[in-house]
Amino acid sequence: MRLRRSRLYVPGNNPSMLVNAGVYGADVLTFDLEDSVSPGEKLAARLLVGELLKEKTVDFGRSEVTVRINPLSTPYGKKDLLEIVCERLEGIYLPKTESEEDVIKLDELLTRLEEEKGLEVGRIKLFAIIETAKGVLNAYQIASASKRLEAITIGGEDLTADLGGERTPDGMTLFTARQMILLAARAAGVQALDTVYSDIKDSDGLYQEAVTVRKMGYDGKAAIHPSQIEVIHRAFTPTEEEIEYARRVIEALETAKKEGSGVAALGSKMIDRPIVKRAERILERAKAAGLLSREE
Amino acid sequence: MPDEKLVKEGVAGTDKKMDLIVTIFPGKGGIEVEVEGKDVEFFGEDIKRVTAETLKEMGIENAKVKIVERSPLDFTIRARVRAAALRAMGVEE
Amino acid sequence: MEWVINGAERRIPVEIDGVKLLPYRGPFVTPPQRERKYGARLYHLSRPGQQKILRSIEEAVKRVGLTDGMTISFHHHFRNGDRVMNMVLETLERMGFKNLTIAPSSLFPCQEEVLLRCLKNGVVKHIEGGGLRGKIGRYVSEGNLERPVRIRSHGGRVRAIEAGELHIDVAFIGAPTADEMGNLTGVYGPSACGPLSYSMADALYADRVVAITDNLVPFPLDRFSISMEYVDYVVVVDKIGNPEDIVFGSLKVTSSPTRLKIAKDAVRLAYETGYVKEGFTFQAGAGGISLAFVNFLAELMREKGIRARWANGGTTSYLVDMLREDLVEYLTTAQAFDLTAIDSMRVDKNHLEVSIGFYANPHNKGTLVNLLDLAVLGATEVDENFNVNTVTYSSGYLAEPVGGHSDVAAGSKLTIITVPLIRGRFPSVVEEVTTVVTPGETVDAVVTERGIAINPRREDLLERLEGSDLPIRDIEELRREAYSLTGGKKEPPFGEKIAALVEYRDGTIIDVVREVKT
Numbered sequence: 001m002r003l004r005r006s007r008l009y010v011p012g013n014n015p016s017m018l019v020n021a022g023v024y025g026a027d028v029l030t031f032d033l034e035d036s037v038s039p040g041e042k043l044a045a046r047l048l049v050g051e052l053l054k055e056k057t058v059d060f061g062r063s064e065v066t067v068r069i070n071p072l073s074t075p076y077g078k079k080d081l082l083e084i085v086c087e088r089l090e091g092i093y094l095p096k097t098e099s100e101e102d103v104i105k106l107d108e109l110l111t112r113l114e115e116e117k118g119l120e121v122g123r124i125k126l127f128a129i130i131e132t133a134k135g136v137l138n139a140y141q142i143a144s145a146s147k148r149l150e151a152i153t154i155g156g157e158d159l160t161a162d163l164g165g166e167r168t169p170d171g172m173t174l175f176t177a178r179q180m181i182l183l184a185a186r187a188a189g190v191q192a193l194d195t196v197y198s199d200i201k202d203s204d205g206l207y208q209e210a211v212t213v214r215k216m217g218y219d220g221k222a223a224i225h226p227s228q229i230e231v232i233h234r235a236f237t238p239t240e241e242e243i244e245y246a247r248r249v250i251e252a253l254e255t256a257k258k259e260g261s262g263v264a265a266l267g268s269k270m271i272d273r274p275i276v277k278r279a280e281r282i283l284e285r286a287k288a289a290g291l292l293s294r295e296e
Numbered sequence: 297m298p299d300e301k302l303v304k305e306g307v308a309g310t311d312k313k314m315d316l317i318v319t320i321f322p323g324k325g326g327i328e329v330e331v332e333g334k335d336v337e338f339f340g341e342d343i344k345r346v347t348a349e350t351l352k353e354m355g356i357e358n359a360k361v362k363i364v365e366r367s368p369l370d371f372t373i374r375a376r377v378r379a380a381a382l383r384a385m386g387v388e389e
Numbered sequence: 390m391e392w393v394i395n396g397a398e399r400r401i402p403v404e405i406d407g408v409k410l411l412p413y414r415g416p417f418v419t420p421p422q423r424e425r426k427y428g429a430r431l432y433h434l435s436r437p438g439q440q441k442i443l444r445s446i447e448e449a450v451k452r453v454g455l456t457d458g459m460t461i462s463f464h465h466h467f468r469n470g471d472r473v474m475n476m477v478l479e480t481l482e483r484m485g486f487k488n489l490t491i492a493p494s495s496l497f498p499c500q501e502e503v504l505l506r507c508l509k510n511g512v513v514k515h516i517e518g519g520g521l522r523g524k525i526g527r528y529v530s531e532g533n534l535e536r537p538v539r540i541r542s543h544g545g546r547v548r549a550i551e552a553g554e555l556h557i558d559v560a561f562i563g564a565p566t567a568d569e570m571g572n573l574t575g576v577y578g579p580s581a582c583g584p585l586s587y588s589m590a591d592a593l594y595a596d597r598v599v600a601i602t603d604n605l606v607p608f609p610l611d612r613f614s615i616s617m618e619y620v621d622y623v624v625v626v627d628k629i630g631n632p633e634d635i636v637f638g639s640l641k642v643t644s645s646p647t648r649l650k651i652a653k654d655a656v657r658l659a660y661e662t663g664y665v666k667e668g669f670t671f672q673a674g675a676g677g678i679s680l681a682f683v684n685f686l687a688e689l690m691r692e693k694g695i696r697a698r699w700a701n702g703g704t705t706s707y708l709v710d711m712l713r714e715d716l717v718e719y720l721t722t723a724q725a726f727d728l729t730a731i732d733s734m735r736v737d738k739n740h741l742e743v744s745i746g747f748y749a750n751p752h753n754k755g756t757l758v759n760l761l762d763l764a765v766l767g768a769t770e771v772d773e774n775f776n777v778n779t780v781t782y783s784s785g786y787l788a789e790p791v792g793g794h795s796d797v798a799a800g801s802k803l804t805i806i807t808v809p810l811i812r813g814r815f816p817s818v819v820e821e822v823t824t825v826v827t828p829g830e831t832v833d834a835v836v837t838e839r840g841i842a843i844n845p846r847r848e849d850l851l852e853r854l855e856g857s858d859l860p861i862r863d864i865e866e867l868r869r870e871a872y873s874l875t876g877g878k879k880e881p882p883f884g885e886k887i888a889a890l891v892e893y894r895d896g897t898i899i900d901v902v903r904e905v906k907t
Contacts, residue, residue, distance in 0.1 A: 367813025
């Protein structure tokens, strides 16, 4: 599955931000038609992002191209899909996902639109943003509801509001929700992505939070300003020790294969599937951070 | 294609850099486009052309268009013209 | 008119108004054309009891014997806070002078109204020098002057003065502090502006020198930049300039994410190619990107424990902070860009004032730009040959100065041009620049938000960058992307008449600027 360490939100009604979105090297770009666009501008933003996606001269670099549409329960959601489904669209972020029905509905709409527009069916990925208590409790069903779905993510601001709480520096308010979404994601075999850190000026705070969620097991974090991308990538960059360890795991695996032995071991420890997966993830992140040599 | 009906004034866009403000009024004698802005001597013709193409694709044959430009790229022009036209047709957000 | 192709592949006239023109041949090819320096007139016999202090500019003008058609000069250390040129021109206007040539080291919007009026009513007939922007730039571009302007770099202006090609009859020097004998400094005084670098050559070579001050002190002024040996008179007025308005234009660190990225990538480029190391020297231009560059450079230097030997201004508070933090051992300043820089010149021991000749004149025995390891400069346009334009945009109007651009680019070991790939619907990387100011052979890299291009002449840089994460691309690729995004470069509506000649620092002509058809 694709590396999604960083995900930059780009307001959908801002031409100069849209044009430059691809230069910052974010793993994912999410052009936003929802919260950053006022109700009076939904039409304008939708068409702007729609035309942007059709404009081949604007390069998005290595970033995955996604759009956060409005919920399908609003008058806007379906219209958003009609406009933006096209060749260059790689994923849809669905806000306020509460149940597997929400996911299935979107999946079916996407299939129909892909067919109508002559696109490869199933190509557009789906990502669920969980930002209500109900959504958190349904996280596993949501995460398992569609073949298109590759990650679930937490919408920190709205979830905190739904809980009736306030965010605290120690992260306790969202701690359980974060854990539950992570558990659901792993059980369903999809990625777990963390929410934004709103204080743009506080790089240290962002770094700490990103490291914390990485250690929990999260695959990435969202950003609301380009300056946050570098910080997030740093937090998701493995240390020398981790890279060394991962190399040895893979080596041991290959040695075992060569020798025809069924079981690989590192020292006295047996190397099973989760360990291999973790090693592969470390090397993948190391590669993205430019820390591996060409041959690796 | 039947002539799409513009029923009122429709506006779209902002005055930010690389954007444009498009105002479309119902018209009688074909497509009339006026452009003003700092770089209008350079891009006025391009903006008029993209505007006319976009309206044609939408099946609009008569309209008066006033544009205030801030150096937009083509996709922005197309998006704002479409949005203004749809609003002029009374389409909801 | 007969034309010839010069070393930058531009067509330039063989001669103009009866004066033969030397075509540009290369950055270090053309030596001085004269055998001796030009000298100021010798007529003085100083004696005890002489009085230099005058009560008005009018009196000074009479005493120095200014006549119609003469050339007068000014410095621009007050940038957009200058009052001296306006005061002098208004006086000359009142006194009925005509057909004067002004030779300011640069020009700013605060001077536009008075200068335009004087141009239109015939007080001023000609302008010598760069710094043509705004309304004055348009006036010149519209072909309103009889003769083409010679646009020079800072170093080139001093060269021209010493060679006698720019003869100054009367230099008016705005001096923040002066003693009664005409020793001058810019570092002290209520209107302190920092150095008086732009006036040093004027003081030495002009026939007459009038200092204008708002802070007269008794002799001796203990620390002076210009000696009384060269000053005819000292005029005392109420106020010579507004130091707060020195901070004109883009002198704030950029907050644009794309420009921040450009600045960051420029630092990485300089580091990965080995030019940021213990004892290195650097200069960054004015502008939001350059200031961000200085900040990121400081961060890197702190992280790696690297100290620079010296850095050259336009000096800002950011450079002063680096000096005080001991990230840089010395600062050299030929222009202060803010009040902190001026203050630092007073109090910091390792902060040196240098003349423009010391900084950039190519026809002397040693110049600061040749000692630079790293330079970061801006541009209006860059082309596929790495030629840089700093004076015009595709509108064709003269809009920005040359400054020290071509001087610094020639001297510095690594010259990086930072520029956004597109500015609105205008591409900044083009097939051919509208005007060549700095030749491509002195430019090593172009950093945009969408990639970095290395001049193919610098194979050594390309080697050092192998395996780097930096987005290295061909300049042609960058240009193609700029064109496909914007629809291409619009050709400026140029007419036939030549409005300005772009003189390279060595006196050769590197390009011409034609008038804009209105």
